[in-house]
Amino acid sequence: MIKRLTVLCLCLGLCLGLAGCGEPAYPDPTQAGYVNDFADVMTPEAEKTIYQAGLALEQQTGAQLVLVTVNDTGSQTLEEYALGMARQWELGDEEKDNGLLLLFTVDGPHSRIEVGYGLEGALPDSKAGRILDDYLVPHYDDRAAWAAALTATYDVCVNEVLAEYGLTKSQYADQPLPAQEQEIGLMEVLAVIIALAVMALLRSKGVHVFPGFFIGGGHRGGGFGGGGGGFRGGGGGFGGGGASR
Structure with missing residues (x-):
């Protein structure tokens, strides 16, 4: 025996x-999808604001703008991590390739805007870099300001995408954050x-x-692709365009 x-x-x-x-080396998206605060730096109010903005933008344009915070990128560079995550999550519409990932790492800190093929006209590398320089980088040394700075950076990216489609921001519906499912x-x-x-x-x-x-009673947080629905990528493509700081 x-x-x-x-x-x-x-x-x-x-x-x-x-x-x-x-x-994979990357976590699954949360049920909220547009805001994935794995490093626990966002306030509940900031998360709700970003979720509502991202949801409204996708409803208007089909574009998916996603914020992700992590503690670090492991053995990968910031650029490798952002590109790999964006491709794995398949952000944006499959035909329009209009996905965007705003990645923030506590280690550093560092940030990157990863732009899908279809949004490279709206957010070329130089403009993506200026957005980070103006709205996020000045607050690197103040952890208490990270949530507000990330929200402002996300909002600017939303406006740039809307301008690409000739649209203006719609009134956000008061949508609560989806509950995280078990997986x-x-x-x-x-x-x-x-x-x-x-x-x-x-x-x-x-x-x-x-x-x-043998069998414990613990639970694990849910995420992308569960049978209960939630946030799903649309099959968008990425080629490494964007900016890092």
């Missing part, structure tokens, strides 16, 4: 390791399957094991 348990544990480690290697990932599923196999083996040998020993 000990030998079988050892084999099962090795299989569990191998499966979890392979699953971890296959997972079970591949690694959790594999762990449960193998834990159940171990329990079955132990019970076949007369060992009674309480299921809670």
Whole structure:
């Protein structure tokens, strides 16, 4: 029995390791979609403002402007991380390629505007850089001002996209932020399957094991692509246009 348990544990480690290697380096979008505050730097009011602005913009133009805050970009450069995330999330319309990612990292801090192919006319690299220089970079040293600065930067980007389509900002409806759904990932599923196999083996040998020993009651935050709906990218393309600071 000990030998079988050892084999099962090795299989569990191998499966979890392979699953971890296959997972993307980027978190999934939150249900709110337009604002993804993974670094916890935004206020509730700022998150709601950005969500309403992003929702109204997509309804008017089909463009998707997304704010993401993270603590760092790991082993990737800021540019690699922003481009990879924008492509994985497929921001913007598939035909119009009108997605935009505003990325902010606490480590540094640093920021980048990643522009989809279809918005490079509205936000060329030079203009994207000026927006960061004028609205975000001056507040790098004041953490308390980050939420307001990011909101202002996002708002300027919204106005630039609207101008590209010859539109003006509509009145935002008072939309609450969507509740975050729970989601079970591949690694959790594999762990449960193998834990159940171990329990079955132990019970076949007369060992009674309480299921809670193997299966915890924790939950994981939900995200993009869940069956319950929420924010979804439209298949837009990115080529690395934008600016970093």
